[in-house]
Amino acid sequence: MLRGDQAYSGFRSWGLLLAFFAAMVLVSGCGGKQVPSSSPREHPDSGTRLSTLGYTIQFGAFAQPGNARRLTARLEGQGLEAYYFQQEGLYKVRFGDFPTRDAAERKARRLQNTGHIREYYVLRPRNTFPAGPRLGEQIVQTARGFLGIPYEWGGTRPEEGFDCSGLTMATYRLNGLKLPRTSRQQYRAGTPVGSEELQKGDLVFFAPGSRVSHVGVYAGNGRFIHAPSTGKNVRISSLGSRYYQNAFAGGRRYIRE
Missing domain, CATH: 3.90.1720.10 (endopeptidase domain like (from Nostoc punctiforme))
Structure with a gap:
């Protein structure tokens, strides 16, 4: 009986320890790097x-997310912080935070000339969204x-x-x-x-x-x-x-x- 009690006590201690770590994951697992x-x-x-945000550049209207992911990866290879998103059933890519429309246009044209993008839009989200x-x-x-x-x-x-x-x-x-x-x-x-x-x-x-x-x-x-x-x-x-x-x-x- 003593051995059984000891085994139960050890099992209970491990159970409490695991429960503690599970609680810690819930508390700290989704707060970002804080x-x-x-x-x-x-x-x-x-x-x-x-x-x-300032002016941003948006391009692409893909039916499949894989196309948007590949374009995003190519832009990241150029040192750009690009990201894709879904809007009205299509996947689009956006990047930038430019102080003026001219600055955004110049960047977009350079990417066009190097073959990284085709058609594009320059927009300022604050004025675009209600x-x-x-x-x-x-x-x-x-x-x-x-x-x-x-x-x-x-x-x-x-x-x-x-x-x-x-x-x-x-x-x-x-x-x-x-x-x-x-x-x-x-x-x-x-x-x-x-x-x-x-x-x-x-x-x-x-x-x-x-x-x-x-x-x-x-x-x-x-x-x-x-x-x-x-x-x-x-x-x-x-x-x-x-x-x-x-x-x-x-x-x-x-x-x-």
């Missing part, structure tokens, strides 16, 4: 206004285009996978807004919004422990789009689930009417 921060509940946010609730709807549609992409810690682009804050940053960037990189930085940058006041395009934050470590895009009707954790894909989840109800740290809004 720096230490104090508890979000101790320091209310003031709501920093996000800066907007404001207020319509922009919120556009943000949700952008996030939906990333459904099914695998989770990757530190990932900020679809070709490499997303972590939670990488997904929200990329989604906002495609809509012309420069969102900070990590979930805690994003939490501090927004204007606080209660759960009953959430609108499409707001971000929702979670703190399974003492600090914010997860974020998603609110999609309406109590649901949000997020990159959960290692081994899972970008998906839609419910704020009404017990886990997310208990971990909910608040919503944040960045869109100005």
Whole structure:
């Protein structure tokens, strides 16, 4: 009996240890590459206004994502931070943050002359996309285009996978807004919004422990789009689930009417 008790005790200790590490993964596995921060509940946010992107270059309208991935890889080989996304059923590629249209045009023409791209558009997302609730709807549609992409810690682009804050940053960037990189930085940058006041395009934050470590895009009707954790894909989840109800740290809004 003594040996049996000892075996049970050892098994129980290992079980508790594994449970502890599993909890740590949930707490820290989807917050991006972050720096230490104090508890979000101790320091209310003031709501920093996000800066907007300058002129960007967009090209391609591919039916298959593989074509967009290959073009993105070629541009990265030229030292450009390019990324592809899905819009209205087609895959497009975009890069740049140019201060003037002329600067963007010059870069695009050089890429044309070297055979890297063909047709292109120069656009400024702030003027291209609508404001207020319509922009919120556009943000949700952008996030939906990333459904099914695998989770990757530190990932900020679809070709490499997303972590939670990488997904929200990329989604906002495609809509012309420069969102900070990590979930805690994003939490501090927004204007606080209660759960009953959430609108499409707001971000929702979670703190399974003492600090914010997860974020998603609110999609309406109590649901949000997020990159959960290692081994899972970008998906839609419910704020009404017990886990997310208990971990909910608040919503944040960045869109100005």
